[in-house]
Amino acid sequence: MKKIYPDARAALDGLCFDGMTVMSGGFGLCGIPENLIAALRDTGAKDLTVISNNAGVDDFGLGLLLQTRQIKKMISSYVGENKEFERQYLSNELELEFNPQGTLAERCRAGGAGIPAFYTKTGVGTMIAEGKEHKEFNGETYIMETGLIADLSIVKAWKGDEQGNLVFRKTARNFNPMMATAGKVTVAEVEEIVPLGSLDPDCIHTPGIFVQRMIKGDHEKRIEQRTVRQRENA
Amino acid sequence: MKKIYPDARAALDGLCFDGMTVMSGGFGLCGIPENLIAALRDTGAKDLTVISNNAGVDDFGLGLLLQTRQIKKMISSYVGENKEFERQYLSNELELEFNPQGTLAERCRAGGAGIPAFYTKTGVGTMIAEGKEHKEFNGETYIMETGLIADLSIVKAWKGDEQGNLVFRKTARNFNPMMATAGKVTVAEVEEIVPLGSLDPDCIHTPGIFVQRMIKGDHEKRIEQRTVRQRENA
Amino acid sequence: MPWDRNQMAERAAKELEDGFYVNLGIGIPTLVANYIGEDIDVTLQSENGMLGMGPFPYEDEVDPDLINAGKQTITELRRTSYFSSADSFGMIRGGHIDLSILGAMEVSEKGDLANWMIPGKMVKGMGGAMDLVAGVKRVVVVMDHTSKNGDPKLLHECSLPLTGQGVVDMVITNLGVFEIDETGMKLTELAPDVTVEDVKASTEADFEVAV
Amino acid sequence: MPWDRNQMAERAAKELEDGFYVNLGIGIPTLVANYIGEDIDVTLQSENGMLGMGPFPYEDEVDPDLINAGKQTITELRRTSYFSSADSFGMIRGGHIDLSILGAMEVSEKGDLANWMIPGKMVKGMGGAMDLVAGVKRVVVVMDHTSKNGDPKLLHECSLPLTGQGVVDMVITNLGVFEIDETGMKLTELAPDVTVEDVKASTEADFEVAV
Numbered sequence: 001m002k003k004i005y006p007d008a009r010a011a012l013d014g015l016c017f018d019g020m021t022v023m024s025g026g027f028g029l030c031g032i033p034e035n036l037i038a039a040l041r042d043t044g045a046k047d048l049t050v051i052s053n054n055a056g057v058d059d060f061g062l063g064l065l066l067q068t069r070q071i072k073k074m075i076s077s078y079v080g081e082n083k084e085f086e087r088q089y090l091s092n093e094l095e096l097e098f099n100p101q102g103t104l105a106e107r108c109r110a111g112g113a114g115i116p117a118f119y120t121k122t123g124v125g126t127m128i129a130e131g132k133e134h135k136e137f138n139g140e141t142y143i144m145e146t147g148l149i150a151d152l153s154i155v156k157a158w159k160g161d162e163q164g165n166l167v168f169r170k171t172a173r174n175f176n177p178m179m180a181t182a183g184k185v186t187v188a189e190v191e192e193i194v195p196l197g198s199l200d201p202d203c204i205h206t207p208g209i210f211v212q213r214m215i216k217g218d219h220e221k222r223i224e225q226r227t228v229r230q231r232e233n234a
Numbered sequence: 235m236k237k238i239y240p241d242a243r244a245a246l247d248g249l250c251f252d253g254m255t256v257m258s259g260g261f262g263l264c265g266i267p268e269n270l271i272a273a274l275r276d277t278g279a280k281d282l283t284v285i286s287n288n289a290g291v292d293d294f295g296l297g298l299l300l301q302t303r304q305i306k307k308m309i310s311s312y313v314g315e316n317k318e319f320e321r322q323y324l325s326n327e328l329e330l331e332f333n334p335q336g337t338l339a340e341r342c343r344a345g346g347a348g349i350p351a352f353y354t355k356t357g358v359g360t361m362i363a364e365g366k367e368h369k370e371f372n373g374e375t376y377i378m379e380t381g382l383i384a385d386l387s388i389v390k391a392w393k394g395d396e397q398g399n400l401v402f403r404k405t406a407r408n409f410n411p412m413m414a415t416a417g418k419v420t421v422a423e424v425e426e427i428v429p430l431g432s433l434d435p436d437c438i439h440t441p442g443i444f445v446q447r448m449i450k451g452d453h454e455k456r457i458e459q460r461t462v463r464q465r466e467n468a
Numbered sequence: 469m470p471w472d473r474n475q476m477a478e479r480a481a482k483e484l485e486d487g488f489y490v491n492l493g494i495g496i497p498t499l500v501a502n503y504i505g506e507d508i509d510v511t512l513q514s515e516n517g518m519l520g521m522g523p524f525p526y527e528d529e530v531d532p533d534l535i536n537a538g539k540q541t542i543t544e545l546r547r548t549s550y551f552s553s554a555d556s557f558g559m560i561r562g563g564h565i566d567l568s569i570l571g572a573m574e575v576s577e578k579g580d581l582a583n584w585m586i587p588g589k590m591v592k593g594m595g596g597a598m599d600l601v602a603g604v605k606r607v608v609v610v611m612d613h614t615s616k617n618g619d620p621k622l623l624h625e626c627s628l629p630l631t632g633q634g635v636v637d638m639v640i641t642n643l644g645v646f647e648i649d650e651t652g653m654k655l656t657e658l659a660p661d662v663t664v665e666d667v668k669a670s671t672e673a674d675f676e677v678a679v
Numbered sequence: 680m681p682w683d684r685n686q687m688a689e690r691a692a693k694e695l696e697d698g699f700y701v702n703l704g705i706g707i708p709t710l711v712a713n714y715i716g717e718d719i720d721v722t723l724q725s726e727n728g729m730l731g732m733g734p735f736p737y738e739d740e741v742d743p744d745l746i747n748a749g750k751q752t753i754t755e756l757r758r759t760s761y762f763s764s765a766d767s768f769g770m771i772r773g774g775h776i777d778l779s780i781l782g783a784m785e786v787s788e789k790g791d792l793a794n795w796m797i798p799g800k801m802v803k804g805m806g807g808a809m810d811l812v813a814g815v816k817r818v819v820v821v822m823d824h825t826s827k828n829g830d831p832k833l834l835h836e837c838s839l840p841l842t843g844q845g846v847v848d849m850v851i852t853n854l855g856v857f858e859i860d861e862t863g864m865k866l867t868e869l870a871p872d873v874t875v876e877d878v879k880a881s882t883e884a885d886f887e888v889a890v
Contacts, residue, residue, distance in 0.1 A: 001697055001698030001720055027516045027517075027535075027539075027553070028516075028535065028539040029532075029539075030516075030532065030533060030535050030539070031533065053553070076593060077593050077594060077595050077596070078592055078593035078594070078595040079592060079593050080592030080593060081539075098591070098593050098594060100594055100595075100596065100597075100598035100599050101515065101553065101557065101594070101595050101596040101599060102515075102553075102556075102557025102558075102560060102561055102596060102598075102599030102603070103557075103598075103599065104553075105552070105553035105554040105556070105557050106347075106349070106554055106557060106558075106561075108554070109554040109769070110352070111773075112769060112773050112775075113340075113768075113769030113770075113772055113773045114354065114355070114769070114771075114772030114773040114774060114814055115340070115352050115353060115354060115772070116353050116371035116372070116374075116376055117352070117353045117369075117371060117376075118344070118349050118351070118352040118353070119349060119350050119351045119352070120348065120349060120561060120602075121348070121561075121602045121603070122561060122598050122599045122602040122603065123598050123602070124602065124632075124633060125580075125630055125632065125633025125634075126598060126629065126630045126631065126632065126633070127629050127630075128594075128598065135351075137350035137351060137380070138350070140350075142350055142351075146371070158533075161758070163722075163731075163758040165758065165760055167436070168436070168550075169436060169533045170435075170436065170518075170531065170533040170534045170544070170550055171514070171516050171517050171518050171533060171534055171535055171536075171550060172532075172533040173436075173517055173550055173551070173552050174516050174517050174552065174553045175552070175553045176552075177552045177554070178552060178553065178554045181769065181770075181773060181775070196757045196758060197757030197758075199760075200437065201404075201731075201755060201759040201760050201761050202401070202402070202403060202404065202407075202437070202439075202761050203434065203436070203437035204760035204761075204762075205436075205552075207730045207760040207762060207770070208722075208730070208758065208760070209700045209722070209724075209730055209770060209775050209776075210770075210775065221532035221533070222532070223530070223532050223535075223541060224535075224539040225535070225538065225539045225540040225541065226530060226541055227524045227525075227540035227541050227542075228524055228525055228526060228527050228530060228541065229523060229524045229525070229526060230526075231526055235486055235487030235509055261727045261728075261746075261750075261764070262727075262746065262750040263743075263750075264727070264743065264744060264746050264750070265744065287764070310804060311804050311805060311806050311807070312803055312804035312805070312806040313803060313804050314803030314804060315750075332802070332804050332805060334805055334806075334807065334808075334809035334810050335726065335764065335768065335805075335806050335807035335810060336726075336764075336767075336768025336771060336772055336807060336809075336810030336814070337768075337809075337810065338764075339763070339764035339765040339767070339768050340765055340768060340769075340772075342765070343558070343765040345562075346558060346562050346564075347557075347558030347559075347561055347562045348558070348560075348561030348562040348563060348603055349561070354772060354813075355772075355813045355814070356772060356809050356810045356813040356814065357809050357813070358813065358843075358844060359791075359841055359843065359844025359845075360809060360840065360841045360842065360843065360844070361840050361841075362805075362809065392744075395547070397511075397520075397547040399547065399549055402761075403744045404729075404742065404744040404745045404755070404761050405725070405727050405728050405729050405744060405745055405746055405747075405761060406743075406744040407728055407761055407762070407763055408727050408728050408763065408764045409763070409764045410763075411763045411765070412763060412764065412765045415558065415559075415562060415564070430546045430547060431546030431547075433549075435520075435544060435548040435549050435550050436550050438549035438550075438551075439763075441519045441549040441551060441559070442511075442519070442547065442549070443489045443511070443513075443519055443559060443564050443565075444559075444564065455743035455744070456743070457741070457743050457746075457752060458746075458750040459746070459749065459750045459751040459752065460741060460752055461735045461736075461751035461752050461753075462735055462736055462737060462738050462741060462752065463734060463735045463736070463737060464737075465737055
């Protein structure tokens with residue numbers, strides 16, 4: 001079973017179809033599967049439901065799929081960085097389902113872990129709770145949220161080995177590990193493919209069982225808010 | 235806020251009371267908080283409800299608390315290694331609640347993560363499902379299980395720093411990370427206290443926020459089933 | 469004289485205690501980090517998956533893999549740990565964070581909070597705000613006392629969609645400090661030279677005076 | 680001649696496919712590891728928190744921190760990863776394990792499984808068995824065809840408390856191989872020199888013959 005593919009196009013071959021649900025890792029532009037998003041665009045698959053915390057920016061990340069109108073619906077917690085998103089949403093070309101960020105993360109984890117639903121107090125008393133089952137536990141009210149799975153999950157890691165074991169780096173980890181568990185098929189792009197046995201087995205974030213295909217990508221790693229301080233005596 | 239205590243007795247000072255609920259990490263005798271279990275025995279706290287995957291053996295691990303009759307109830311998935319347990323259970327001196335191992339692990343995680351209940355198909359159609367809420371999702375039946383929290387969690391890690399960041403080693407990780415999140419107070423024993431900054435921040439299994447007190451312990455690490463193979467040309 | 473942004477942040481910093489784990493929202497709350505007392509040890513959480521957030525980087529330290537929840541580049545400390553979004557919000561939802569300081573558009577006298585959406589205008593999304601106010605042990609709001617138009621932001625009932633119901637424990641505005649519990653809202657401090665009458669004139673919410 | 684333990688394990692090993700992730704139970708299922716074909720790549724999961732389980736250690740390799748779900752000392756491989764019990768059972772419950780091979784006390788013709796408890800005798804607990812049979816994609820039982828007393832173990836209905844309902848896909852006994860699906864149980868293979876009549880004589884369950 002070879003998991004390593006030569007490039008992003010090859011890694012998505014046969015996996016994409018109109019109307020599919022895709023999970024895409026990352027927070028803002030940090031830790032997004034840049035190469036696989038571009039390759040997904042190139043497949044031309046449309047009417048996609050995309051589950052991602054954010055929607056990229058106009059010309060990068062998931063913004064690429066908005067430009068080409070391949071996305072029918074987004075499930076996200078925050079989409080404030082993307083003007084094309086705003087335009088499509090306000091003109092009803094795009095559906096949008098907001099999830100609180102922690103609820104979204106937990107829904108992905110639940111989907112991957114065989115948990116069809118769980119209760120949370122996040123969103124109780126807000127419009128997020130409308131139409132959802134309410135239940136009391138120990139005198140407090142909670143709402144039921146359901147697990148999410150995707151036809152395809154695309155994730156970005158730092159290092160990976162031929163078995164698909166993945167390690168993430170710093171805050172680029174974010175949604176990637178849960179989404180890797182919740183795809184019927186999961187494709188990972190990594191910065192470096194390392195020899196089998198070189199990852200510390202106590203520090204593998206995503207065991208290879210969750211990764212069916214993998215590529216080495218090239219990563220621009222665009223920064224949204226470059227915020228720096230000055231050296232006082234530079 | 236100093237988290238490091240001189241010894242197990244000091245680390246449990248003021249935390250133990252009759253009737254309390256205690257989570258204790260480990261799988262079999264692997265990764266159990268040996269020092270804290272002995273210190274808990276020495277506090278004399280009784281009528282304990284103990285949540286632990288196993289119950290130790292007669293003279294080690296939680297077996298120590300069974301010898302002194304300090305345990306009123308166990309919540310476990312497997313207790314087959316302990317004769318004193320069997321004797322107390324068959325003579326109705328001890329209550330026992332069996333949980334499937336994965337359900338037990340998830341209940342601890344849920345408790346620590348603010349999730350009061352979740353659905354699982356584990357146990358559907360068995361005596362484990364009796365009296366539990368059943369619900370259908372996508373045509374399949376699931377049962378509701380609740381989150382668990384404890385007055386005190388005692389866990390065993392490999393390395394820890396002064397902030398309470400913990401790293402576990404190999405299969406000694408098991409239930410320890412979830413139980414660390416689900417204690418109102420969590421006390422950890424480690425094999426080695428390392429300088430702040432020496433743990434890889436991408437590889438910390440339990441962030442220090444979950445650990446209120448920590449000690450360096452001495453660990454016997456008893457093996458239950460020493461199973462070896464012979465070198466063919468030794 | 470009403471407090472300015474930095475003075476509001478400085479006042480909010482007094483709510484921090486030794487050993488606290490704290491999540492700071494975007495805007496004025498971010499400034500609170502500048503006023504943490506040297507005698508206390510506080511750890512900042514960033515909900516995108518980090519505990520132990522350091523200051524902004526020097527130019528040559530900028531790392532695209534290291535950002536905070538406001539997507540700003542930041543740095544790590546010797547105590548730092550990273551984790552997934554699920555683990556991060558487990559920490560938040562499970563009540564392990566001691567204090568969250570965040571901005572608001574409206575707060576009601578019952579502690580309801582609105583800070584994520586203005587219907588009819590573009591909605592950006594709630595991000596982690598709903599999880600934070602539902603899960604964190606204590607929620608402190610820092611905001612201007614009135615809107616840019618001079619409309620009160622402390623109301624009987626929020627007019628905007630809620631972020632959370634009965635979740636706010638304290639509000640710090642440029643005019644003073646309010647505490648909120650089951651019994652209602654209480655004015656407990658005034659900014660220098662601000663009078664109770666000044667506050668009443670720009671507040672819709674009912675509040676007890678306890679300055 | 681009925682199969683012995685090793686032959687049953689060898690037959691079970693034929694259910695493994697290249698790339699499979701497999702969980703092996705205690706007893707005969709453990710022996711299956713000895714018969715994995717050299718031409719296929721299979722990864723063994725141990726539900727106490729390990730993927731990529733290696734063979735038993737040499738005496739000087741024994742590590743008390745490295746055990747399998749049967750509490751036996753084992754070794755790691757170059758592909759090995761470790762994780763928590765919650766993550767391990769997330770993997771199991773979420774349907775990521777391709778195959779589980781385990782022992783049984785009773786199996787019904789509808790695929791019900793009983794392998795954890797005998798009422799009135801000491802109950803040891805179900806450990807991870809209920810999670811495995813509920814979550815793993817395909818469940819293969821390997822067991823003796825009858826009990827030590829000669830009583831049938833393939834029944835119309837299990838008499839013992841269930842581990843799972845309708846969860847068994849295949850049963851391999853010393854007499855032969857049965858497949859189970861919604862339509863019922865089917866005898867698909869016989870051990871050498873065992874006849875259908877031999878099987879029927881020691882089986883309570885109804886089964887179709889398809890050898």
